[in-house]
Amino acid sequence: MDYIKIFSPATVANVSCGFDTLGFAIANLGDEMTFVKTPTKRVDITEITGAELPYDINSNAAGVVVQKMLKDAKADFGIQITMHKGFFPGSGLGSSAASSAGAAFGVNKLLGNKFSDLELVKYAMLGEEVACNSKVADNVAAAIYGGFVLVRSYNPLDIVKLPTPKKLRLVAIHPQIQIRTEDARKVLPDQINLKDAITQWANVGGLIAGLYTKDYKLIGNSLEDIIVEPHRKKLIPHFNKVKNAALNAGALGAGISGSGPTIFALCESDEIAENVSVAIEKSYRNVGMDFEIYSSKINRKGIKILHSY
Amino acid sequence: MDYIKIFSPATVANVSCGFDTLGFAIANLGDEMTFVKTPTKRVDITEITGAELPYDINSNAAGVVVQKMLKDAKADFGIQITMHKGFFPGSGLGSSAASSAGAAFGVNKLLGNKFSDLELVKYAMLGEEVACNSKVADNVAAAIYGGFVLVRSYNPLDIVKLPTPKKLRLVAIHPQIQIRTEDARKVLPDQINLKDAITQWANVGGLIAGLYTKDYKLIGNSLEDIIVEPHRKKLIPHFNKVKNAALNAGALGAGISGSGPTIFALCESDEIAENVSVAIEKSYRNVGMDFEIYSSKINRKGIKILHSY
Numbered sequence: 001m002d003y004i005k006i007f008s009p010a011t012v013a014n015v016s017c018g019f020d021t022l023g024f025a026i027a028n029l030g031d032e033m034t035f036v037k038t039p040t041k042r043v044d045i046t047e048i049t050g051a052e053l054p055y056d057i058n059s060n061a062a063g064v065v066v067q068k069m070l071k072d073a074k075a076d077f078g079i080q081i082t083m084h085k086g087f088f089p090g091s092g093l094g095s096s097a098a099s100s101a102g103a104a105f106g107v108n109k110l111l112g113n114k115f116s117d118l119e120l121v122k123y124a125m126l127g128e129e130v131a132c133n134s135k136v137a138d139n140v141a142a143a144i145y146g147g148f149v150l151v152r153s154y155n156p157l158d159i160v161k162l163p164t165p166k167k168l169r170l171v172a173i174h175p176q177i178q179i180r181t182e183d184a185r186k187v188l189p190d191q192i193n194l195k196d197a198i199t200q201w202a203n204v205g206g207l208i209a210g211l212y213t214k215d216y217k218l219i220g221n222s223l224e225d226i227i228v229e230p231h232r233k234k235l236i237p238h239f240n241k242v243k244n245a246a247l248n249a250g251a252l253g254a255g256i257s258g259s260g261p262t263i264f265a266l267c268e269s270d271e272i273a274e275n276v277s278v279a280i281e282k283s284y285r286n287v288g289m290d291f292e293i294y295s296s297k298i299n300r301k302g303i304k305i306l307h308s309y
Numbered sequence: 310m311d312y313i314k315i316f317s318p319a320t321v322a323n324v325s326c327g328f329d330t331l332g333f334a335i336a337n338l339g340d341e342m343t344f345v346k347t348p349t350k351r352v353d354i355t356e357i358t359g360a361e362l363p364y365d366i367n368s369n370a371a372g373v374v375v376q377k378m379l380k381d382a383k384a385d386f387g388i389q390i391t392m393h394k395g396f397f398p399g400s401g402l403g404s405s406a407a408s409s410a411g412a413a414f415g416v417n418k419l420l421g422n423k424f425s426d427l428e429l430v431k432y433a434m435l436g437e438e439v440a441c442n443s444k445v446a447d448n449v450a451a452a453i454y455g456g457f458v459l460v461r462s463y464n465p466l467d468i469v470k471l472p473t474p475k476k477l478r479l480v481a482i483h484p485q486i487q488i489r490t491e492d493a494r495k496v497l498p499d500q501i502n503l504k505d506a507i508t509q510w511a512n513v514g515g516l517i518a519g520l521y522t523k524d525y526k527l528i529g530n531s532l533e534d535i536i537v538e539p540h541r542k543k544l545i546p547h548f549n550k551v552k553n554a555a556l557n558a559g560a561l562g563a564g565i566s567g568s569g570p571t572i573f574a575l576c577e578s579d580e581i582a583e584n585v586s587v588a589i590e591k592s593y594r595n596v597g598m599d600f601e602i603y604s605s606k607i608n609r610k611g612i613k614i615l616h617s618y
Binding site: 017019152160162188189190191192197203205206208209218221227 | 327460469497510527531
């Protein structure tokens with residue numbers, strides 16, 4: 001393979017109760033990227049559209065991932081990359097993860113599938129480190145594996161692909177402010193109550209049991225975050241208003257996507273998703289801030305090949 | 310029904326990572342109890358064998374449960390109870406839970422199945438409160454539902470029955486000291502590191518995913534407790550020695566059963582369970598303390614009716 005064009009999905013990390021451990025991929029939101037083999041052993045980013053990102057391959061998440069993989073594989077070729085961002089960095093929807101995971105996936109195809117999915121997650125985490133100053137795996141794992149994923153352990157890295165009940169739909173609102181992952185981490189306490197932690201891990205258990213049994217009520221009841229959301233929601237204008245609007249319109253649950261500001265809701269049908277979308281829009285219409293609303297199925301298969309030769 | 314004789318199983322609560330939220334029932338260890346309808350509206354405990362427990366119905370866990378249920382059901386009869394303890398109070402194997410859950414189950418049969426399983430858990434929790442000064446549900450829920458259970462929420466109470474992979478076997482050692490649940494709670498900190506909590510809830514997620522997918526390796530990797538075990542193991546003589554012996558002999562994982570001192574191990578086959586049993590026994594043989602070793606399948610169906618008319 002000399003050329004590959006891919007779609008790398010946006011992702012929702014944390015999923016309320018599962019801070020730093022759960023994530024899922026979004027079907028109709030993401031980036032397009034192309035990777036072309038070149039005879040000279042260098043990595044170049046030749047085009048970036050849709051967002052302002054560095055062309056310098058040591059500052060760009062995708063650039064860092066591609067370099068490291070070519071080096072480790074002792075490849076005798078170089079790669080030219082183009083990136084077409086379908087959504088905004090700093091949205092909390094895994095923008096750098098889509099670039100990093102897409103890069104790992106694309107290069108691996110040009111290398112003849114040398115690496116496993118787990119290894120691709122490890123490479124993509126290098127991109128996350130460059131972009132967010134934090135080597136997290138939840139977004140990149142969701143992008144690579146598709147559907148819902150659990151980052152069971154970092155040392156050693158262990159990713160569990162979870163089932164994705166078919167009726168689940170995502171609705172999300174992205175208020176057009178930017179929150180840096182780094183800043184969203186600073187508002188979190190180092191210490192938490194054991195009592196609260198128990199509540200949280202019981203909900204993680206409930207959410208995962210709900211995904212396996214397609215128990216939408218259990219999924220909804222488990223979508224609660226009493227550890228991180230109380231701190232981070234202060235960074236997001238009108239968070240409570242949006243969350244309540246979503247729940248009142250029938251959403252199973254709602255919370256902060258990744259480090260925000262995007263607020264996500266999970267719904268049990270297209271019809272409810274439509275109602276939630278309308279309710280969320282109404283709740284934000286007059287607050288004097290631009291916003292985007294997304295409505296989507298869950299991406300079940302991860303990164304998709306659009307074209308290759 | 311005028312008479313019922315039941316078997317109420319011993320249970321392992323917490324299951325390493327799932328402090329206060331996970332539990333499972335043991336197949337071949339538990340209490341036998343009988344309940345007989347009497348025309349006079351009083352509750353009497355007429356016989357207790359196998360352990361020293363109060364006959365006073367306001368101090369005995371089973372007595373408290375039976376009284377409350379008869380009162381709520383406006384029953385026009387009384388009940389005579391006998392209790393034959395098959396294992397020791399203070400072992401960490403849910404002794405009071407077996408009595409409390411058994412009482413709730415037995416009375417419910419004499420009441421014509423008036424209450425749901427969830428309601429039985431609530432009644433049984435009253436017995437736990439009397440016996441342990443703590444209204445926990447993990448042991449009683451495991452005894453009533455059988456197999457593995459998740460206490461997803463206390464308010465409102467929400468119990469999720471989890472699957473029990475068929476090959477799983479339990480081995481446990483009960484060093485003959487007694488630890489009161491109350492004392493075991495006192496050694497725990499009120500506050501924990503957020504970082505540790507994340508590790509713990511990722512393992513809860515992994516354990517539950519492993520139970521659904523019969524992934525024994527994932528179950529084993531997830532049987533880790535970095536929050537409670539480091540504190541409580543100090544109360545249990547030679548804990549590390551036993552745990553290491555179990556793991557070296559092939560156990561999937563090992564930890565403290567409930568509030569201890571019993572140490573449990575989960576294994577993937579009868580053969581491994583036998584090896585683990587031998588290794589644990591060897592590790593404790595010369596420490597100068599009496600002990601009991603148990604080896605069992607997982608109880609999958611909860612409390613069992615032995616006889617009724």
